[in-house]
Amino acid sequence: xxPTVTVDGFSLRFGKLAHVRIKPEQTRELQLNLIRSHxxxxxEPLAVDAVRAMMLLxxxxxxxxxxxxxxxxxxxIVEMLNAQVHPRVPSQGxxxxxGDLAPLAxxxxxxxxxxxxxxxxxxGRLRPITLEAKExxxxxxGTQAQTGMASLLTHDAWVLWRTAHxxxxxxxxxxxxxxxxxxxxxxxxxxHPLQQRxxxxxxxxxxxSEIRESHRENDPRVQDAYSLRCTPQVLxxxxxxxxxxxxxxxxxxxxxxxxxxxxDDAILSGGNFHGQPIALALDVIGxxxxxxxxxxxxxxxxxxxxxxxxxxxxxxARDPGVESGFMIPQxxxxxxxxxCRVLATPASIQSVPTEGNQEDIVPMGMTAxxxxxxxxxxxxxxxxxxxxxxxxxxxxxxxxxxxQGVGRTYAAVRKVAAPLDGDRPFTAAPRGTxxxxxxxxxxxxxxxxxxxxxxxxxxxxxDLVVYGGTGKAARDWPSFDAICRTLLTLADDETLLVxxxxxxxxxxxxxxxxxxxxxxxxxxxxxxxxxxxxxxERQGLIMYGQMTAGSWIYIGTQGILQGTYETFGAVxxxxxxxxxxxxxxxxxxxxxxxxxxxxxxxxxEGVCLVxxxxxxxxxxxxxxxxxxxxxxxxxxxxxWCEDAKRAxxxxxxxxVGNCAEVLSELVRRGFVPDALTDxxxxxxxxxxxxxxxxxxxxxxxxxxxxxxxxxxxxxxxIAAHVEAMLAxxxxxxVTFDYxxxxxxxxxxxxxxxxxxxxxxxxxxIRPLFCEGKGPFRWVALSGDATDLHRTDRLVLELFxxxxxxxxxIGLAQExxxxxxxxxxxxxxxxxxxxxxxxxxxxxxxxxxxSAPVVIGRDxxxxxxxxxxxxxxxxxxxxSDAIADWPILNALLNTASGAxxxxxxxxxGVGIGNxxxxxxxxxxxxxxxxxxxxxxxLTNDPGIGVARHADAGYxxxxxxxxxxxxxxxxxxxxxxxxD
Ligand code: NAD
Numbered sequence: 001x002x003p004t005v006t007v008d009g010f011s012l013r014f015g016k017l018a019h020v021r022i023k024p025e026q027t028r029e030l031q032l033n034l035i036r037s038h039x040x041x042x043x044e045p046l047a048v049d050a051v052r053a054m055m056l057l058x059x060x061x062x063x064x065x066x067x068x069x070x071x072x073x074x075x076x077i078v079e080m081l082n083a084q085v086h087p088r089v090p091s092q093g094x095x096x097x098x099g100d101l102a103p104l105a106x107x108x109x110x111x112x113x114x115x116x117x118x119x120x121x122x123x124g125r126l127r128p129i130t131l132e133a134k135e136x137x138x139x140x141x142g143t144q145a146q147t148g149m150a151s152l153l154t155h156d157a158w159v160l161w162r163t164a165h166x167x168x169x170x171x172x173x174x175x176x177x178x179x180x181x182x183x184x185x186x187x188x189x190x191x192h193p194l195q196q197r198x199x200x201x202x203x204x205x206x207x208x209s210e211i212r213e214s215h216r217e218n219d220p221r222v223q224d225a226y227s228l229r230c231t232p233q234v235l236x237x238x239x240x241x242x243x244x245x246x247x248x249x250x251x252x253x254x255x256x257x258x259x260x261x262x263x264d265d266a267i268l269s270g271g272n273f274h275g276q277p278i279a280l281a282l283d284v285i286g287x288x289x290x291x292x293x294x295x296x297x298x299x300x301x302x303x304x305x306x307x308x309x310x311x312x313x314x315x316x317a318r319d320p321g322v323e324s325g326f327m328i329p330q331x332x333x334x335x336x337x338x339x340c341r342v343l344a345t346p347a348s349i350q351s352v353p354t355e356g357n358q359e360d361i362v363p364m365g366m367t368a369x370x371x372x373x374x375x376x377x378x379x380x381x382x383x384x385x386x387x388x389x390x391x392x393x394x395x396x397x398x399x400x401x402x403x404q405g406v407g408r409t410y411a412a413v414r415k416v417a418a419p420l421d422g423d424r425p426f427t428a429a430p431r432g433t434x435x436x437x438x439x440x441x442x443x444x445x446x447x448x449x450x451x452x453x454x455x456x457x458x459x460x461x462x463d464l465v466v467y468g469g470t471g472k473a474a475r476d477w478p479s480f481d482a483i484c485r486t487l488l489t490l491a492d493d494e495t496l497l498v499x500x501x502x503x504x505x506x507x508x509x510x511x512x513x514x515x516x517x518x519x520x521x522x523x524x525x526x527x528x529x530x531x532x533x534x535x536x537e538r539q540g541l542i543m544y545g546q547m548t549a550g551s552w553i554y555i556g557t558q559g560i561l562q563g564t565y566e567t568f569g570a571v572x573x574x575x576x577x578x579x580x581x582x583x584x585x586x587x588x589x590x591x592x593x594x595x596x597x598x599x600x601x602x603x604x605e606g607v608c609l610v611x612x613x614x615x616x617x618x619x620x621x622x623x624x625x626x627x628x629x630x631x632x633x634x635x636x637x638x639x640w641c642e643d644a645k646r647a648x649x650x651x652x653x654x655x656v657g658n659c660a661e662v663l664s665e666l667v668r669r670g671f672v673p674d675a676l677t678d679x680x681x682x683x684x685x686x687x688x689x690x691x692x693x694x695x696x697x698x699x700x701x702x703x704x705x706x707x708x709x710x711x712x713x714x715x716x717x718i719a720a721h722v723e724a725m726l727a728x729x730x731x732x733x734v735t736f737d738y739x740x741x742x743x744x745x746x747x748x749x750x751x752x753x754x755x756x757x758x759x760x761x762x763x764x765i766r767p768l769f770c771e772g773k774g775p776f777r778w779v780a781l782s783g784d785a786t787d788l789h790r791t792d793r794l795v796l797e798l799f800x801x802x803x804x805x806x807x808x809i810g811l812a813q814e815x816x817x818x819x820x821x822x823x824x825x826x827x828x829x830x831x832x833x834x835x836x837x838x839x840x841x842x843x844x845x846x847x848x849x850s851a852p853v854v855i856g857r858d859x860x861x862x863x864x865x866x867x868x869x870x871x872x873x874x875x876x877x878x879s880d881a882i883a884d885w886p887i888l889n890a891l892l893n894t895a896s897g898a899x900x901x902x903x904x905x906x907x908g909v910g911i912g913n914x915x916x917x918x919x920x921x922x923x924x925x926x927x928x929x930x931x932x933x934x935x936x937l938t939n940d941p942g943i944g945v946a947r948h949a950d951a952g953y954x955x956x957x958x959x960x961x962x963x964x965x966x967x968x969x970x971x972x973x974x975x976x977x978d
Contacts, residue, residue, distance in 0.1 A: 471546025862944025
């Protein structure tokens with residue numbers, strides 16, 4: 001930008017306006033105008049991680065000291081990052097020549113407190129900044145948007161490069177290829193470093209293969225095709241290209257890329273903002289990954305094509321002809337390869353001059369970035385198809401074992417995908433902004449049903465099992481197909497009835513009625529036993545729907561983590577002034593539920609000591625970062641915890657040991673935790689709890705050989721465990737039962753005072769239920785994480801006073817990986833839910849999120865469940881087992897116009913033990929949705945407040961009064977509405 005504008009002694013260049021001189025008093029205005037005018041990006045917003053990368057890099061550039069700005073600017077960026085305040089940065093409209101002018105201007109606009117993102121900044125309790133001379137310009141000049149994306153892409157590309165080797169090795173085994181071409185001597189004779197590395201990786205993966213040994217002799221085939229034998233040459237070259245791009249990106253990360261630059265002795269104007277190095281790097285990444293994708297697709301073809309696969313069945317089908325097997329995934333891969341190749345056309349050679357031809361050669365870096373991102377996504381999907389096909393191929397070669405590395409890859413694949421034992425639909429939910437159904441509620445039901453069965457979400461999708469043992473989304477595959485078909489044609493004034501996972505009728509109702517009504521597993525009282533249920537299930541007449549499985553609103557394990565976070569939060573509020581900082585929580589069990597405890601405790605700023613007998617469970621929680629560190633030494637564990645407590649550090653420690661032994665020893669030593677609970681599976685003394693003195697393996701052996709002896713020892717240990725809990729309680733530990741029935745088992749074993757330990761619901765959850773508070777969740781139907789993050793910000797904007805909620809949202813964004821469609825859960829109460837739901841509807845209406853949002857909840861909620869062993873244990877008026885309340889809840893939500901309503905039996909605690917209702921509503925931005933949301937989200941928690949008020953809880957009576965909930969029996973008595 002050669003022409004010059006003189007500002008406070010700086011010579012700045014502004015295209016055709018360069019001759020204009022700016023008076024000193026106009027400096028601030030100029031800086032503001034610079035930002036306002038450049039904040040003109042268009043198109044879909046960048047993903048949150050890309051925005052965060054851009055922000056971090058921008059702060060990094062500004063602290064170099066060559067930009068001539070005050071430290072307050074990078075400081076505010078870092079504060080925004082820490083507070084999870086991310087501006088919405090449009091992805092298109094930047095040519096990348098003076099750097100990423102438009103994307104950076106959108107960040108700057110938020111920082112000066114303007115626009116919707118400026119409001120978010122204020123809502124995040126951050127103070128907007130006032131720009132001084134040059135600061136506006138320093139802000140918008142630079143390559144951080146494209147460099148941020150390039151650095152994330154480089155990282156992901158290397159992960160994919162390694163994964164592509166794992167897939168290639170498994171494919172080679174599946175088609176019984178030879179590893180000879182990977183001999184080191186061949187590659188040392190042509191010593192490109194990454195070709196050598198690639199061959200070495202393949203050799204490692206294939207070492208020790210029985211499959212290889214089975215065809216070493218007398219193999220009539222001479223040589224494998226290039227897609228198998230030239231893998232190191234092709235992937236090696238891909239690696240060299242990635243390394244070249246990485247070099248450029250790495251230099252750029254710490255480079256000064258704005259203009260002019262301020263040095264000790266001069267202010268110099270140059271062209272460091274020009275994005276060519278990064279644009280070129282991104283194009284190279286795209287070309288390299290398109291090559292990788294093409295190679296992977298060719299190997300898929302070799303596995304599924306019976307003429308090329310050396311004996312595998314056609315398309316890997318169990319019953320070729322009747323079934324299509326992997327025929328269609330290969331088609332999908334072919335389509336994706338074609339797209340990769342179209343996108344691999346370079347952007348960095350597509351210069352279109354701008355700024356009156358002042359910027360006459362521009363790099364188009366952002367275009368290169370989104371292209372590379374899309375190629376990467378496609379290539380990852382193709383490699384995923386290859387992994388599935390190759391793993392399926394290995395099924396046909398059993399009992400021969402593959403190489404050890406391939407064996408590990410196979411095991412990783414099987415953790416998430418069962419072998420194909422017959423054609424089944426691909427059940428991941430459709431995404432995007434275009435609906436296939438006639439209305440958004442039907443579309444939402446369809447997507448959520450499919451999302452429940454997404455392999456990322458469901459435990460056993462092939463059996464339609466979502467979670468909780470046998471909790472299913474539909475009765476069988478024909479029922480699933482019929483539900484989907486019906487939803488696709490269901491009119492806006494019709495309602496579909498689903499009986500235990502099978503669609504049984506469609507009736508004309510009216511537009512504001514629910515589109516689906518669901519009843520699962522309900523049995524008349526006298527017949528409400530597992531025995532009867534199993535027999536009816538065997539006859540194909542009934543289905544167990546758990547809670548959110550059969551009502552199509554399960555969102556993965558986030559719910560467990562959040563529930564535990566809320567419980568620990570309630571403990572902190574009641575006993576420790578709102579935080580667990582400087583407190584030690586002692587507990588047991590790192591299983592399916594219990595594994596959430598360490599992270600939930602550290603999210604509440606506390607120290608957590610978890611005792612778990614199975615080292616493999618400890619290891620898994622370390623790997624998923626739910627647990628920070630582990631040891632088998634009690635001394636070490638106690639020392640770590642006490643150090644962290646003194647320092648006020650949030651740390652979780654897994655101690656490999658048996659609770660019955662460890663807790664008794666802690667009593668002997670006089671160690672008293674601040675809070676104490678347990679989530680070992682004590683509810684099942686045979687298959688769950690492990691008796692003192694036994695390893696997991698020894699326990700399994702005893703369980704098989706002498707089950708009665710096992711139970712005796714188990715119950716004895718449970719008694720010792722609870723005795724120790726009682727001793728610690730008496731010494732001051734805040735102690736509670738966490739729903740694992742450990743008190744009953746101990747009482748039956750002779751610990752008469754076991755029930756001195758209170759249950760967690762009456763103690764901590766019921767006070768929340770009295771306020772209408774319960775687990776509330778929502779899902780972005782677009783599938784776009786950016787939409788979900790916008791809703792995260794909305795929650796924080798609406799409830800800035802909820803510190804606990806703010807902490808949860810921030811940590812959830814950091815620690816919770818989405819499973820299936822992006823979802824969020826948090827606890828909101830009466831009034832708050834309706835406010836949030838209507839505000840979400842407005843976001844959709846204003847187009848701030850790209851597609852409608854589904855809002856639902858667990859059946860475990862304030863007014864929707866009768867479950868005397870858990871949620872309604874020890875009600876003040878003795879109404880624990882009365883199920884009129886959940887029935888009224890379902891009827892009320894139907895009358896109020898929820899999107900779909902469900903009523904189930906047996907969720908959580910089993911058949912005979914609970915009855916409960918669910919509702920899901922849809923915010924599609926329409927006025928009708930606004931009305932329905934207002935009604936449902938007011939009435940649904942409202943009946944919970946009424947239920948607890950009826951039982952006599954003063955907090956609930958108060959809440960009813962505050963929220964204007966009419967309680968007829970109290971009217972005229974000085975209660976609400978008198
Ligand atoms: P799980 O079976 O997956 O895990 C239990 C863990 O306890 C296992 O890892 C096991 O190795 C360990 N363990 C068993 N005996 C032990 C001992 N003596 N010492 C140390 N570790 C031992 O079960 P889960 O899904 O994590 O559930 C835990 C308990 O919580 C169950 O009893 C379950 O019924 C109950 N639960 C509570 C709620 C709730 O809302 N609070 C909800 C569902 C389930």
